[in-house]
Amino acid sequence: MxxxxxxxxxxxxxxxxxxxxxxxxxxxxxxxxxxxxxxxNTCWTSFCKELLKDTNVGITNVxxxxxxxxxxxxxxxxxxxxxxxxxxxxDMVLNVGALKDKNYDxxxxxxxxxxxxxxxxxxxxxxxxxxxxREEIIKACELAVEAGLEFVKTSTGFNKSGATVEDVKLxxxxxxDKAQVKxxxxxxxxxxxxxxxxxxxxxxxxSGGVNIVNGKExxxxx
Numbered sequence: 001m002x003x004x005x006x007x008x009x010x011x012x013x014x015x016x017x018x019x020x021x022x023x024x025x026x027x028x029x030x031x032x033x034x035x036x037x038x039x040x041n042t043c044w045t046s047f048c049k050e051l052l053k054d055t056n057v058g059i060t061n062v063x064x065x066x067x068x069x070x071x072x073x074x075x076x077x078x079x080x081x082x083x084x085x086x087x088x089x090x091d092m093v094l095n096v097g098a099l100k101d102k103n104y105d106x107x108x109x110x111x112x113x114x115x116x117x118x119x120x121x122x123x124x125x126x127x128x129x130x131x132x133x134r135e136e137i138i139k140a141c142e143l144a145v146e147a148g149l150e151f152v153k154t155s156t157g158f159n160k161s162g163a164t165v166e167d168v169k170l171x172x173x174x175x176x177d178k179a180q181v182k183x184x185x186x187x188x189x190x191x192x193x194x195x196x197x198x199x200x201x202x203x204x205x206x207s208g209g210v211n212i213v214n215g216k217e218x219x220x221x222x
Contacts, residue, residue, distance in 0.1 A: 005193055008202065009209040010060050010089075010182070012039040014157065020047070027051040029210050037089060039205055041065065042082045049086030058088035060124075063114065066158040068093030068126070072110045079117040089122040090114065091153060091182075091205075096128055099136055104143060111147035124151035124182050124203075127171075130161040137167065141174035151203065155185035162186035165199045172200025190215045 011030045013022055023044050030038045030052070037058035038048055048059050061082040064075045079090055092114045098106040115123050125147075127140045144152045152171050154163040162185015171181045183196040184205030193204055193212050206212060 003194070003197065005190070005213050006033045006209070007036050008193070008197060008204045009033075009035045009212070010037045010039040010184075010203060010205045011035040011209045012157075012184070012205050012207045014039065014041060014062060014065065018044075023047060024051065027057070030057045031055050033210060033213055035209055036203065039091065042078060042085070042087075045082055045085035045087050059086055060089040060091055061087040062091045062093070062126075062156075064093040065091075065126075066093060066156040068095050068128070069097065072106075072113050075110065076113045076117040079114055083118065083121060087121070089124065090118050091124045091126055093126045093156060094128065094140060096131055099132070099140055104139070107140070108143050108147055111144060111149055115148050122150045124153045125149050126153045126156055126184075128156055128159055129154050129164070129167045130159050134170065137170060138174050141171050141179075145175055145178045149179060151180045151182050153182040153184055153205065157185035157205070159185075163196060163201075165195050168196055168199040168201050187212070 013026050026038055027048055037060040039060040042061045045061055063078045064070050095107055095110050125144045129137055141152050154167055163183035168181055168183050180202040181200050182203040182205055183201040187204050187206045188208050190212050
């Protein structure tokens with residue numbers, strides 16, 4: 001069965017220097033290729049909503065990005081504003097330090113409060129796997145399932161490395177059918193995309209969606 005790669009892709013631009021024209025280009029490409037969503041910072045939500053009206057392309061917003069170290073209340077507020085402005089899905093960043101401290105109550109509450117603020121909207125939690133041990137990845141996935149989140153996600157794309165096939169397999173094994181896996185960071189080629197999907201990813205975060213579906217390589221880090 002042929003894989004419709006376009007529907008796996010959250011077409012992404014998260015760099016701080018992104019301009020209005022960059023966002024216009026992103027949305028135009030997303031419309032042309034009918035990607036699942038565009039993934040942008042919250043300052044662009046309303047603009048994307050206007051650009052993408054009358055299309056099937058959703059809007060994903062990142063929250064607590066890229067560090068995940070802000071207060072839970074701040075994340076929840078950002079989620080509420082994002083949804084008010086038109087966001088369909090939320091990619092929140094895990095409180096990595098709290099996980100490493102084994103402060104699991106804080107990590108779980110952080111996720112639960114974001115999910116509460118998001119309501120019926122899909123929430124993905126970014127684990128930032130390159131900073132975690134195997135055991136920490138497993139624990140984070142377990143907490144995400146307990147919090148009722150729909151996805152676990154590998155990476156912000158802003159740290160030392162991104163998604164690996166091994167991590168995607170591990171995350172998929174832990175969450176089983178209780179959540180899905182998004183691979184992000186370094187997914188640059190058609191071959192990368194297929195490898196991640198075969199490992200268990202059901203969504204791909206990448207700025208190179210056009211090149212991927214056309215079988216070309218993308219030089220961006222995300």
